[in-house]
Amino acid sequence: MPDKILIVDDDPAVCKLLEKVMHSNNLETTVADSGLAALNHLKNHSYDLILLDVMLGDMEGFEVIKRLRSQGIQTPVMIVSGRNEDYDSLYGLSLGADDYITKPFRPLVLGAKVKALIRRNKSQILNSSDTLESGPFTFSVSSMRFYKNGEEIVLSSKESSLMLLFIRHPNQVFTKDMIYEHVWGDNIAVDDNAIMVYINRLRGKIEEDRQKPAHIVTVRGLGYRFIP
Template sequence: METKQHKILIVEDEESIQKLLAITLQQANFDTILAVDGEEALEKVLDEQPDLIVLDLMLPKIDGLEVCRMLRKQNIETPIIMLTAKGEEMDKIVGLEMGADDYMTKPFSPREVAARVRAVLRRTGERGQSNEKVLVSGQLTVYPERLEVYLDKERLEFTPKEFELLVYFMKNPNRVFTRDQLLQAVWNYDFAGDTRIVDVHVSHLRDKIEENTRKPRYIKTMRGVGYKFGE
């Protein structure tokens, strides 16, 4: 039986980078679609329905952050990997807050591009095939199959990556994880990644589930080590 090729939308206005991404992903057995600005990207998402979007931040007409925000506002949950330049630390954080699943900093290696795309697709595929039971801790209830989280009967909204991190924590209560372990387990990276992405997502989770983020009830910081989930 022939395996379906994943369709990747590359949104990049710099021709040399666009070509590098397209060739790299095609060699890795992905189908590629191209867009050079934010408006075209939004059209291609609706028309082509890609499996993943590689999205540059600095785009003509509509920038990458706004494209991400508009897609998530329309409840389009297609995984997004953002491309950022060095020094755009705040843009990375804002992008993650708007629902991006991951980011890469230019310049990047072709090997990293393919690995990141595979990791995100693998994670989202596993999420769709999950058959987990309801997870409960204190007033927090998570339904993995329905992608729903409730805190004392109030439904909370999470990005796909925040949801996956929370589920991983709740499936492993009272276990201490280093940032590298969380990066490997949740982001599926087989190489050294930027552990700051873990801290950003933990901070977002705390903002949503903790009554007092300075004295967290659920996600505790283990100084010099990492994090532990446990009521």
């Protein structure tokens, strides 16, 4: 599958140019024309890189970086801006951006930079000493990022805790009480349906068919088992 790029710019002409450059490099694109639209995309979808303008209609690109980093989203960000002051590039990098390129840009250079940044980021994740691998699944504990077949799957905090429990103990049967203790804490009252809700959410994200799960299976009368 092609790597996915989120383009965040409120200028339709620039978006079309960026899409053309990305497509010429066999990259898949999604366009957001505002900071809020970008943040909404990132709540429900994962991307391999974000191309972000500084000047947006509703907020500065710097604010977008602040918000996504505060939410634990570590997707690489390349700022593509018409502002070429040193302060802007240094400020963006200090907030968590990974690169800064100014407009007008050379398409060949931009394409090469994007692919190099994606490649470097994936290499760092997969080679991290805290990376757990089980079957097609990879979990980076320090960044709390989860992948299937190299493709990132965005998980909520509770989904991440549940998936981390499973991937650390493949093929082990976990009762509801065990899951309560590990994910919620044994001193917290949790509705009996809560675990089923989160199990179904995880199945919807990692299974080919959530109605016929192959990875998170129900063990009747006992609980659940993760089969990588």
